Amino acid sequence: MREGAKVPASDVYALDTGDGGASRLRLLDQVYGSSTRRMLLDAGLCEQTRALDLACGIGRVSCWMASRIGSAGAVVAADVNPDQLVVAKSLCSKCEHLSTVEYIEASAYETGLPEESFDLVHMRLLLCHLTEPAKVLREAYRLLKPGGVLVCQDLKLSSIFCSPESSAYACMIAHGLAMGAMLGVDYDYGVRLPAAAADTGFRSIAVRLEQPAYMRGPEKRLWEHTFAEVAPSMVRTGVATTGQLNDLFEEMRLVAADERVFIAQACLPGVIAVK
Secondary structure, three states: OOOOOOOHHHOOOOOOOOHHHHHHHHHHHHHHHHHHHHHHHHOOOOOOOEEEEEOOOOOHHHHHHHHHOOOOOEEEEEEOOHHHHHHHHHHHHOOOOOOOEEEEEOOOOOOOOOOOOEEEEEEEOOHHHOOOHHHHHHHHHHHEEEEEEEEEEOOEHHHOEEEOOOHHHHHHHHHHHHHHHHHOOOOOHHHHHHHHHHHHOOEEEEEEEEOOEEOOOHHHHHHHHHHHHHHHHHHHHOOOOHHHHHHHHHHHHHHHHOOOOEEEOOEEEEEEEEO
């Protein structure tokens, strides 16, 4: 497999991986990381926890979980793309006072990990990229011990908005949703997550919503950078031309530079759910 190749188990992931996507993923964690950490602590993450970070990406959450877990617990960081694991290992190796993190290349559909082997399974922005998200929820359920907890956040792309309004963002959101429909995925999957968790058999489901907003700073440009990474897929699927996208990106850059405009980032509906 060539470096950076998309493999079947990653479904139709349209974003960059490895070093190519690392800057965006770091920025994403700056925007949403605090909410993820609160959810993990509320779910009972502690020194004895055996946790799985499924679709770990560049390992920001894995690394943080390891800093909270002692020698009695463990973190397994799994991703289908080996380039992501290379970056994750490099990141975690620079952190101090960490428990050992085990990195494995695995499909979220069939991890190959033992049944009922984790106290906690974490997933962030995974299910919206998959054609069979319910299958992954069933795999997470299988992996959890009785009483174990799922912590999951996913995307509602259509919730992004600007004030004053930006036609560029409205057009780009429409292009993104159209591309997802053509690829067979749902970039608004987050709103379906609580019901899907219940259908899987999870109980005591607590729902969380996170939607940061910014008037300045690099975080304000998160979705501009994200759309830039998926632009080739938008062109390939025929939802927009390169020229159309370039015009939209120019307007998005102007919006980011205007400190009178705030951008509300995509809402991430999340659940803390018990097996």
